[in-house]
Amino acid sequence: MSESHPHSSWRRWVVLAAALAGIAVTASLGRWQLGRAAQKEALQAAIDSRSRLPAVMLNETSRPSDADPALLHRPVMLHGHWVEQHTVFLDNRQMNGRPGFYVVTPLQLSGRSDAVLVQRGWAPRDVQDRTRLPKVPTPAGDVRLEGRIAPPPAKLYEFDGTASGPIRQNLDLASYEQEIGTSLWPVSVVQTAVANGGPDDGLLREWPAPAVDVHKHYGYAFQWFAMSALMAGLYVWFQLLRPRLRGAR
Structure with a gap:
């Protein structure tokens, strides 16, 4: 039975590394989407400000x-x-x-x-x-x-x-x-x-605002952060809480 301990320890480290990598990547993507939303909102604010000049x-x-x-x-x-x-x-x-x-x-x-x-x-x-x-x-x-x-x-x-x-x-x-x-x-x-x-030339000029799709970036950010939280929760449950509950039983 003692022969299985090194393998079990190695597996736990691999799972930990994979979980940390997944959490870091998804959290980074969430922050990137928030940054994109902030850029578009800042651009729209600049357009609104300069349009009054x-x-x-x-x-x-x-x-x-x-x-x-x-x-x-x-x-x-x-x-x-x-x-x-x-x-x-x-x-x-x-x-x-x-x-x-x-x-x-x-x-x-x-x-x-x-x-x-x-x-x-x-x-x-x-x-x-x-x-x-x-x-x-x-x-x-x-x-x-x-x-x-x-x-x-x-x-x-x-x-x-x-x-x-x-x-x-x-x-x-x-x-x-x-x-x-x-x-x-x-x-x-x-x-x-x-x-x-003069007369209408038939062209549409309903130009889209840069921040018109800013809600899309917030939605993507929420999805990435939710995925990051899900991976953290699954790791805590399967690697920490569940083994302790089994041991207590």
């Missing part, structure tokens, strides 16, 4: 060399003309749970040589023909826009990063700048109103 007159502002954090998420007013031939339809974007495109067009600023990338809105995708482009009216001449300054369009995962043509998965600002031969701002403008208050 006076609008930036983009045509009167010098183009920065990089994305100035002080400009991001502020309201903006600008005017110029659309460079319609360089419109890009970013695929696999959703709005209100529907798949479609983000319509992105450079706007050449009036009286200047530089342009800014405008995220004009969302258009639905043709479910029968994925290559069919939605018809988006693009007025000619000088247009005036209202929106907010934002980072360049967010990128989705793709296998081939060399896409070209009007339909693309992602848009790299530096490569796109060389492609169109025009200096672009290192930020984009998310359009919030129809140009010049």
